[in-house]
Amino acid sequence: MRILVIEDEPKIAQAIKKGLELKGFAVDVVYDSDSGLSYGADPDYDVIVLDRMLPGSIDGAELCRKLRDNGINTAIIMLTARGTIGDKVEGLNSGADDYLVKPFSFDELTARVKALLRRPATHVGTSVSVGDLQLDTNTYKVIRGDKEIKLSSKEFALLEYFMHHPGQVITKDMIINHVWDQDADILPNTIEVYIGYLRNKIDRPFPTLKPLIHTMRGFGYKIEAN
Numbered sequence: 352m353r354i355l356v357i358e359d360e361p362k363i364a365q366a367i368k369k370g371l372e373l374k375g376f377a378v379d380v381v382y383d384s385d386s387g388l389s390y391g392a393d394p395d396y397d398v399i400v401l402d403r404m405l406p407g408s409i410d411g412a413e414l415c416r417k418l419r420d421n422g423i424n425t426a427i428i429m430l431t432a433r434g435t436i437g438d439k440v441e442g443l444n445s446g447a448d449d450y451l452v453k454p455f456s457f458d459e460l461t462a463r464v465k466a467l468l469r470r471p472a473t474h475v476g477t478s479v480s481v482g483d484l485q486l487d488t489n490t491y492k493v494i495r496g497d498k499e500i501k502l503s504s505k506e507f508a509l510l511e512y513f514m515h516h517p518g519q520v521i522t523k524d525m526i527i528n529h530v531w532d533q534d535a536d537i538l539p540n541t542i543e544v545y546i547g548y549l550r551n552k553i554d555r556p557f558p559t560l561k562p563l564i565h566t567m568r569g570f571g572y573k574i575e576a577n
Contacts, residue, residue, distance in 0.1 A: 352468055352512060353377045353395060353529045357387035357411070358402040358430065367400060370457050371464070375491075375504040375511075377532040383407040384414045391418050395528035396425050398464050403431035403442060412445040419446035426467035430455070465489065468515065481517045482576025484553065484563055486510060493553075496560075500552050505530070509545055510553070513564070513574040522571035546572060 354371055358364035359382050368378045381390050384407030391399055391414070399418075403411040415427055429447040431438060442450045449463050465488045479486045484495045491507060493500040502510065508530050513521060523542045531537050546564065554562040565573050 352397040352508060352515075353379070353532065354398045354400060354464065355387075355390055355393075355396045355425075356380045356400045357382075357384070357391070357405065357414070358400070359383060359405050360402075367457075367460070371461070372532075374461055375508040376464075377508070377530055377535070379533050384409045384411065387411075387414050388417060391425070392421060392423060393528075394423065394425065395525070397529065398467055399425050399427045400460070400464070401427050401429050401447070403429055403438075412441060415442075415445040415447050428460070428463055428467065462489075468511075479511070479514045481514050481574055482563060483560070484514070484576075486514055495553065495557060498556070502552065503548075506545065506548055506552070510549055510574075513572070516574075518573060518575045520567050520571050520573050525571070 354376050356364055356367050356378060358367065358380070361382065364380045364382065368380050371378045379390065381387050384405040387401065387405065387407070401411050401415060405411050405414065409417070411429060415429065418425070418427070427447045428449045428451060429442045430451050430453060431442065432453045439450045448467055451460060451463065468488065479488065484493070486493050488511065493502055493507070493510065509526065512526070512529050523539050526542050527537050550564055554564055561577055563574050563576060565575060567573060
């Protein structure tokens with residue numbers, strides 16, 4: 352999953368970026384509201400972590416309003432040092448999905464990011480499922496049937512992205528944009544390699560079960576329990 356961090360304090364921004372990357376997310380960072388408005392318009396981001404007080408022509412709350420007015424529905428968590436009820440109400444009324452007061456626990460930020468990512472797929476709590484495959488976004492466990500499957504952080508991120516879009520055809524460009532950050536130099540055959548890794552762990556060890564990962568030739572891939 353791909354996250355945009357809009358935060359003007361470099362130390363805070365880089366700490367958030369590093370921590371989220373350790374959790375398997377692809378993270379881009381910008382430091383002012385004008386860059387944030389430009390980057391935030393990209394629908395390939397799954398979550399935006401947005402500081403309330405930003406340098407630039409507008410503040411974080413107005414940036415959030417403009418993104419919503421422009422039809423951007425990306426989940427937004429607003430960060431602020433101002434924690435009064437009025438500030439929270441204004442932040443949420445500007446279109447933010449969640450509101451976190453500084454200083455905050457990184458574990459809480461991560462939990463809130465994951466909560467916003469638990470969307471269309473069938474899920475209970477932190478668990479997302481497609482057919483007999485289950486993925487837990489909190490424990491990072493992947494289970495098919497009664498067998499636990501060990502994945503690398505990038506394999507997990509790729510599978511999580513697929514499982515949040517069951518039945519949807521996912522192109523290579525969509526995978527690159529959601530699973531890797533903008534600085535990554537990813538070639539199309541890299542995606543084929545990682546799809547192969549997933550098949551070797553998700554489908555091939557279960558020959559009596561129907562495969563879940565499908566190639567849509569000329570279009571991309573999808574995960575679906577037929």
